[in-house]
Amino acid sequence: MEISLIGLQNAGKTSLVNVVATDEYSEDMIPTVGFNMRKVTKENVAIRLWDLGGQPRFRFMWVRYCRAVSVIVYYCSAYSQSDPDNLSVSRSELHDLLSKTSLNGIPLMVLGNKIDKPGALSKEALTEEMGLSSLTDREVCCFMISCKNPTTIDQVIDWVVNHSKSKN
Template sequence: MGVWEAFLNWLRSLFFKQEMELSLIGLQNAGKTSLVNVVATGGYSEDMIPTVGFNMRKVTKGNVTIKLWDLGGQPRFRSMWERYCRGVSAIVFVVDAADHDNLPISKSELHDVLSKPSLNGIPLLVLGNKIDKPEALTKQVLTDRMGLKSITDREVCCFMISCKNSTNIDCVIDWLLASTVAHHSHADSCATASVYSFQAFFMSNYLYEWCKFWPCSDRSGLDVHLVV
C-alpha cells in the first residue's frame, strides 16, 4: 500500500467511523440496567440497584460504538427523559411485560415523551422484557395495549425479550446495528463526496506546485486532466 492510499484510508476512517447513541427509558424495574449489562457483558444479576438519575456506558459491537444512556424510571426522573433523548440514534423503551397493572402508565409515559417536537422522527424500539415469567404478555397484546400501531411519525419496532435468559438479545443488537447502518448511509454518501473533494483539492495544489518548477519551454503543451 502506497503512502497516498494509506493516507486516504486514514482520512476515510475519520468520516466513516460509525457511532450510535441510545437512550433507554421506561418505568422503574422494567429491566433497563439489566439490558445494558447483558448487551455489554452478557451477564445478568437479580440484585440490581435502581438507577438514580442516569448512567452512561459505551459498548463496542463490531465496528460500531454504542453509547447507552440508562435513565432512571422513577416518577421524579421521567421529566428528564426528553432532554436525554434529543438527537439519539434510537429511543429504546423497556416494558415489564409481566407487570399488567403498570402497563397503562407505561403507555401514557411513552406517548407523552414521543409527543415532544424535539424527538420527531427518532426511531423507537419497544422491548417487552421478562418473558421468562408465565404471566408475561404476548407481543400482539403488548403492541395493542401500548398503542404502538398509532405511532406513525417514525420507525417503530417491538421485540419480546428476557434479560435473565438472554432471549432475543441478539435480535435486538442486530436491529440496532442495522438501524445504525441505515441512519449513516446518507451521511456516508456525503462523506465520500467530501473525501474525493479533498483529494481533488490536494492533487490540484500538488500539480500546481510541481508545475511551477517545470521549465517553461517544456510545459507549453502541458494539458493536465484531473480525474477523481
C-alpha cells in the same frame, strides 16, 4: 451511535445494559438514580447507552437525553401481574414523550421484558396495550426479551445497528 434506554422503574433497563456490556445477568440490581452511561462495542459499532432512571422524579429528563440519539429504546415489563396499572402508566409516559417535536422521526424500539415469567404478555398484546400502531411518524418495532436469554438480546442489537437514525 447513541441510544437512550427509558421506561418505568423496575422494568429491567439496568439489567439489559449490564447484559449488553458484560454478557452477564444478575438478579441483584439497584434502581438507577438519575442516569448511567455505558460505552459498548457491538458488530464494530461503538454504542453509548444512556440508562435513564424510571422513577417519576426523573421522567422529565427523558426528553433531554432522547433528542440526539440514533434510537429511542422504551423498556417495559411484559409481566404485568405484579403491577396491573404499570402498562397504562407506561403507555401514557411513552406517548407523552413522543409528542415532543424535538423527537420527531427518531426510530423507536419497544422492548417487552420478563417474558420468561409465566403469564407474560405476547408481542401482539403488548403492541396493543402500548398503542404502538398509532405511532406513524417514525419507524417502530417491538421485541419481546428476557435478559436471561442472550439470543433475544443479540436480535435487539442487530435491529438497533441496522435501523438507527444515523444510517438514514
